[in-house]
Amino acid sequence: MDVETGTSSGPELLLELDRDARRGLRAQLEDGLREAVRSGRLAAHLRLPATRALASDLGVSRRLVVDAYGQLLAEGYLVARHGAGTFVADAAGTSAAAAAEPRPSVPRFDFFPGFPDLANFPRQAWLRALRATLRDAPDRAFGYPDPRGALELRRAIAEHLRRVRGVVADPETIVVCSGAAQGFFLLARALDGGRIAVEDPGLPPHRAILAAQGARLVPLPVDERGARVDDLAALAAAEGPIDAVLVTPAHQSPTGVALAPPRRAALLAWAGENEGLVIEDDYDAEYRYDRAPLAAMQGLAADRVVYMGTVSKTLAPALRLGWLVLPARLVDRVVSEKLLADHGCATIEQLALAHLIAGGAYDRHLRQARRRYRARRDALVEAVARHLPGARVTGVAAGLHAIVRLGQAVDGMRLMQAAGRRSVGVYPLGYAYMDVRPVDDGLVLGYANLAEPAIEEGIRRLGRALEDL
Ligand SMILES: Cc1ncc(COP(=O)(O)O)c(C=O)c1O
Incomplete structure (x- = not known):
């Protein structure tokens, strides 16, 4: 992909690369650009610096910048206009790309209990x-x-x-x-x-x-x-x-x-x-x-x-x-x-x-949503039976979240971290008590905002995270 950006070098861009970090320079550059677009520091339609100029500013090879731009073009964060340069995609393109990209702070399989199916808003x-x-x-x-x-x-x-x-x-x-x-x-x-x-x-x-x-x-x-x-x-x-x-x-x-x-x-x-x-x-x-x-x-x-x-x-x-x-x-x-x-x-x-x-x-929306959430709750119950030996789902078949009793008390914070490393968001029940119980066997898992395959995969990964502990 040709991502040459024309003769003018374009705007100054604050990007920091850590040469001692284990993460490679190209990955760091891509992360930095993505973050700048998502946060709005690089506004829609802004022209990016020419690859040669950015490479020289950062003290890296031009090839590395070309590759990083190419990756973000493919992801939809940037658009190339022939002869004019490389630009930040407009807001629609940006948000679609951002939604598709798992952000490190928001797990891909997030059992956050407070959400209905956000994609199903009428x-x-x-x-x-x-x-x-x-x-x-x-x-x-x-x-x-x-x-x-x-x-x-x-x-x-x-x-x-x-x-x-x-x-x-x-x-x-x-x-x-x-x-x-x-x-x-x-x-x-x-x-x-x-x-x-x-x-x-x-x-x-x-x-x-x-x-x-x-x-x-x-x-x-x-x-x-x-x-x-x-x-x-x-x-x-x-x-x-x-x-x-x-x-x-x-x-x-x-x-x-x-x-x-x-x-x-x-x-x-x-x-x-x-x-x-x-x-x-x-x-x-x-x-x-x-x-x-x-x-x-x-x-x-x-x-x-x-x-x-x-x-x-x-x-x-x-x-x-x-x-x-x-x-x-x-x-x-x-x-x-x-x-x-x-x-x-x-x-x-x-x-x-x-x-x-x-x-x-x-009422029509609720009838449809009820069917959808019932299937998701069933998927959670099945996934727990399959991937979490000794655990069970408790409480009545209702609502948008359920309690999973793991069958053994665990340190909730450590489990959250271990699950987070596998891109799974789980919420320990112990933190819902007025007198917090850091070690407890309950998890509060919201299932409404995850499709059935994601529920299955999220619980499978949770099983792995429990083994990590
Ligand atoms: C117990 C309970 N009450 C009420 C709500 C709704 O709160 P709000 O209407 O402020 O969003 C929630 C949302 O998660 C809840 O869990």
């Missing part, structure tokens, strides 16, 4: 919804948003939640927020330093949000039947009165168990007797593969339960859209916190989501 349906919104929205939609959320979206959510989750939902008691994350932020502020019992293990970032807003957190242990609700009385005796209990009843995060019906009843009884609040994080209840899911607890005690939902598992975390269905007495407090936080969520995306839900595309 781009066309979303585009249609956005287009319809921009065409039909009245001018006033472009003013400051309603801090409670766009009425169209609150209506669509209320109808959807009544139908699929048995939630007692009225658009007047719904507050749209920037994902569950902001829901926790708003609730902690509205509870004003209240004591909140949180499932342990749970999700550390959510605990951090609650604590940062002044909530006093009390660990509520979890066993195979979900949160140990009967412990609440003893916890209150030891720590002081508990104002709220945060649970993930449909699919405990992260252990994957479902809250047993007697415990659901006991939790609602606790709330009634103690004027307490239950925060029901229903983050992935759309996905149950072996039977119909139980309806949300909120439907049984709408005055005691805050119901929390999100599109992070159904559509994409990037949308940052979620909702709280609140007991009526909490609505004003939460809305004033929302106003103080950000004046309300972006209206156009809310209207597009309302369009997606009300027009049926949301």
Whole structure:
């Protein structure tokens, strides 16, 4: 391939080569160029230095630069224009190339538990919804948003939640927020330093949000039947009165168990007797593969339960859209916190989501996604049986992640590193406890963002990584 870049030498380029490194100079040069394109230091359409000039700047042979340019041309990072030189590819070409290239910091087989299938975002349906919104929205939609959320979206959510989750939902008691994350932020502020019992293990970032807003957190242990609700009385005796209990009843995060019906009843009884609040994080209840899911607890005690939902598992975390269905007495407090936080969520995306839900595309997407994730969960269970002797998948067949019990405790950090060297991302369960357990036998593995062959290969490599230890 001719990659001569013309007579002018082009821009200065800061690239450092380490002559003592084990990695060869050509590989270092290629890495440096790729990194510069990805990070935007080399902007799209920029002309690269002539090979001769760069070779002389770097003190390497021209052949080496020609080969490195040739490799990046083949990968799509660069484009050659005959007689004009070599240029950085435009953004589309760059991102396609970057996506195809495994980055050292993002493992190729990443079992990160927080993702739905990012490649399966309903781009066309979303585009249609956005287009319809921009065409039909009245001018006033472009003013400051309603801090409670766009009425169209609150209506669509209320109808959807009544139908699929048995939630007692009225658009007047719904507050749209920037994902569950902001829901926790708003609730902690509205509870004003209240004591909140949180499932342990749970999700550390959510605990951090609650604590940062002044909530006093009390660990509520979890066993195979979900949160140990009967412990609440003893916890209150030891720590002081508990104002709220945060649970993930449909699919405990992260252990994957479902809250047993007697415990659901006991939790609602606790709330009634103690004027307490239950925060029901229903983050992935759309996905149950072996039977119909139980309806949300909120439907049984709408005055005691805050119901929390999100599109992070159904559509994409990037949308940052979620909702709280609140007991009526909490609505004003939460809305004033929302106003103080950000004046309300972006209206156009809310209207597009309302369009997606009300027009049926949301349900269609969920039906298709459910089939896809069920197959991926099956693939995980099979791969574990094949490649990890002594290990098993625990928790109910639901959601987008599962717990794998390895059958022996391992040092989670060392396992992460060993797996990382084989380009596999795994997430030790021990780090989800309030009192971290560096040595534990559990892994939290998300399977939704990996196709079946990648799940199989990732688990095979995990088996090797365990042998490395
Ligand atoms: C337990 C739990 N709740 C809620 C969410 C969604 O959070 P958000 O809506 O802020 O993306 C997640 C996402 O991973 C989760 O694991």
